[in-house]
Amino acid sequence: MAAGLATASATAVRHGRPAGRRRLAREVARTVVRLGPTFIKAAQVLGTRRDVVPAWLCDELSVLQDDVPPMSVAQGRTALREVYGDQVDEVFAAVEETPVASGSIACVYRATLPDGGTVALKLRRSGIGPQMAADLALLRRGAALVARLPMFRGVPVREVVDNLCDSVLGQVDLGREGRDLGRLREDLGSVPRVLVPRVHPGASRPAAIVMDFIPDLAVDTAAQCSRAMRRTFAASTLTVVYQMLFINGFVHCDLHPGNLYFTRGGQVVVLDAGFSVQLSERMRELFADFFLNMSIGRGDRCAAIVLESAIGVSEDANVPAFTDGVKDLVARSYKLSAKEFSLIAFAGELFDLQRRHGVAASPELVFPLLSLLVVEGTVRALDPDIDFQETAKPVLNRALFGIR
Template sequence: MTRPADPSAERRTMVPSKFIFGLSPVGSAALRAAPPSRRPPLAPGGSGLGVRAVVIGSVATASLAAGLAAAAGTALRHGRPAGRRRFAREVARTVARLGPTFIKAAQVLGTRRDVVPALLCDELSMLQDDVPPMDAAQSRAALREVYGDRLDTVFASVEETPVASGSIACVYRATLPDGATVAVKLRRPGIGPQMAADLGLLRRGASVVARLPMFRGVPVREVVDSLCESVLGQLDLGREGRDLDRLREDLGGVPRVRVPRVHAAASRPAAIVMDFIPDLAVDTGARCPRAMRRTFAASTLTVVYQMLFINGFVHCDLHPGNLYFTRSGQVVVLDAGFSVQLSDKMRGLFADFFLNMSIGRGDRCAAIVLESAIGVADDADVPAFTEGVKDLVARSYRLSAKEFSLIAFAGELFDLQRRYGVAASPELVFPLLSLLVVEGTVRSLDPDIDFQETAKPVLNRALFGIR
């Protein structure tokens, strides 16, 4: 399906890795786990915060109790695995009933397979924003709020019907005075204080949960703080615009890669204005000749490896709504809302991890995870963890390129961490996440591609300090 596309409109497409975030195209089918009428309102400010906390607690308690009962019934009829799957689904439905802030936070939490069971990650990652777009009157009011009396001088025209809509922003097609067609990603008025209030309640809840005996040794506060910062970061469209500019600069030397240009003079803290890229479709790659598909796959991996091993600034959300291919052979990278900056130390450690994984040195891989961990439980079994990682790397090293799966490798690695009490640093998890997100796309383009062999030229450049 071909649709008008822009640098910030994210299509929610089911991909094998199921790591999906951001905006949903207007009119697309959404995962409606609970009707809007049953969801609590967005978080109010001031004195209403206590009321919001009561509403959240009541909805969560009632929904989880019903979900637990349903899961127990499923387990009795179909076995414990089916019961666990049902409960994970009910948890996701509970999150959906709590509204957009919690959906956004759960989407990020769904990436943390190092601390959250895979079944629950799958369900959380499939949650979608179900927020109607702003109507024409709301759009006009929002634009006037951001641009004031300068609106008519900044833009020659702005279409009042958004091309995409999400809980944080809507996206509009517009024309600048010089005739350039641009995309305007416009933050919803008042969404910042609302989401900040909800996330504050989430942090307070994490502080309570962290004190429970069953969560002793689990970095609950650290994980919740990290996901809250990720969600709040998506509210700062000024930062996102700068991050998109950074990606454009970092990837400028990678052949056949395009990142849209940000129009800084027209942008504002609550609005990003960038090149509108027309005629993008999620199925372009599938419709291209086999040779071009193989080129797309290699170019996509090179983009990720360039970010991971050379520049250290990583786009963690390259799902098919942020990654497109053109008939002219270009790879188009959109939206920098979920990006992380790796420290030089962590970039080096991740490159070291990937290199040793590719040559079968599991002991060094285990040492890197332990060195970068944010916490090791008092009763952690470090020797058993090390042996588990050595066995995992040895088994993976012997697999052919077609048989090797990063998703399976990461899932087993994270399971070892949970089992033996090792809490990985988000700085190590997010780079791996960026690879997991693109694996499904890359495999669909070229099932025989060798992830580790493709990385070697970029790893060699990283080891020799060549940018």
Template structure:
């Protein structure tokens, strides 16, 4: 279902009271219109077939509602879908299906937007621009262009008015979360910290100056990993609403299917090593490595794009993250369980810490004994988050988002190499991150 975007007249205008009230009314009407019938039908289904069946009915409707509400809610749903420590696994699975399916800007609208960004410099910087986008998302469209120097580049142009619309919606989410946090149903759940971290993650994807710096950082950090390519930014041509970077040819999600098994195994190794380098060595993590941002070319390169959703771990959390995986690699469940508690954002007053420690240690020991083909990061993380949720141990968002990078990439890596050993590949990078010079 394509998402239609509302364009504001001025990019940086804060959302006014009237606009906020009108938007709130529209969100409320859509929400009630979609969820009220689902609630009534759900009650009947719950009585006849149980609460699990009612939830299976409700979750897809909720995801459809987010699509109708627009790009901010889609982005928020994508981020919330990572919080398996707080939300039911079935709902997280549905939220993970959310995709940006957005109608691209017209050629005329793109010309207007570029003129607004560059002014008189447009013709002096660019010899030509192809106004047919090569990619279209909720925040930006990407175009092929050529600098006056002759260099071929990609322009990532932020949609006009999108910041105002998204800030308006995020303001509504914060207000709604503040109301929810007061309800008995949500007592003991860190509603506001979760929503605030989600809003920060969404807003971060609007900061193109930050994203350009993140691309430069990732390019430097991942230069040590064989066959990994992060596009080089052209700083002199970048502007606050447009990132200019080298254009990479041959980006095709089906490219691995045309490569040999040996090449596919190399892709899997390089892609996974890149994630480990981010997590365990540098602590600067690209958290959105889905197939639209991760490509494998026929020239044996692993291409990483779009660093808008990146997180910098504190040194303490980076070391705890590395220690957790290191102890997991040797099957020390007791140490892993203690690290999860130590790194948690909140331990509820009624938390069953002893019960969590025992069950978490058992999970690590069971997982350590599995053959590589049978070990699943998603299954492991789902069970771990379920244990945290049931025992009142709330994970820190700073750790959840980086872990997302591993969970998102697992399916892609498994397709490339079904026999890949996630734990074995991690060991040398863990040693480097924990004991090597940085």
């Protein structure tokens, strides 16, 4: 592994920076895959942190897939017994033995309740919790060593890794995810055409979530719908994210295809709340203020919000240069048409300004942006002409002017 990384670094010298970066990023990704599911999950989260990790590496890490085969029939039975013990037959009338979906942490099975209701059973893999906890403890120790290196002075290495580890462990705690999914269902209940499956708390456990089974979900449904329906999907998806960001402050940060579906009946379906964060009331208001000022071209206020919420400003930080850079960025973005404006490009340049000028952004400010970056590609594919900033204004007005 070390030899591969060294070779990639040498390529950067021999063939120029772009080629070397691509080779190094691919080698890092391959190394992460060999280290196993815990490190893949951690790398996926790290790939979202464009405020501290270069974009060329984020691009490679954020698309990593934990290609883990589903549990075998025997493994599924073992996991089911570990979670429910002798109560399996009391909780379920039947559980299908072949999963309908699979990930590194859990598999999803179709099951039937005693009253005949069809449900989805998300069942944690046996032994995955202790394994991931041990792997993440190693990662924290490694971060403590890296933080001491001179080249990382002023970079919040420990804070980033602690946040990353908490995010991964949060996906292992299915009891917490079940509660978070229930919270999302309540928060988004007022948004038209949005469906979050109902959780069955009595049948759920810390290592299992039982929720309504939603049939016929497919990632290509929207592509088969009319243009008008796709535009409705795009507006509804953005409204979901803005409702979470600006009104409720409880944010699903991982609405990629697989967690976000569309139905032929025109509904947006939100699944898998494992990577969700609660914004403080202060940060919810600051982010709403940031987005509103970004949409009306007030770069000075946007810079002040980032500085106000920062977890650290290095001793050699150039605050005036950072402020001027943000003002210029907002001014240029404000003048772009809806089709030309890119949140990913905006966030990438903002994070680059932070890194260059020694301003460490709060994760609470980064994660809201992350939730928007994750859905931008999906929304643009549905409606290339959608205006992210105009669509936000009605929700921003409710958030900032007192109608909750």
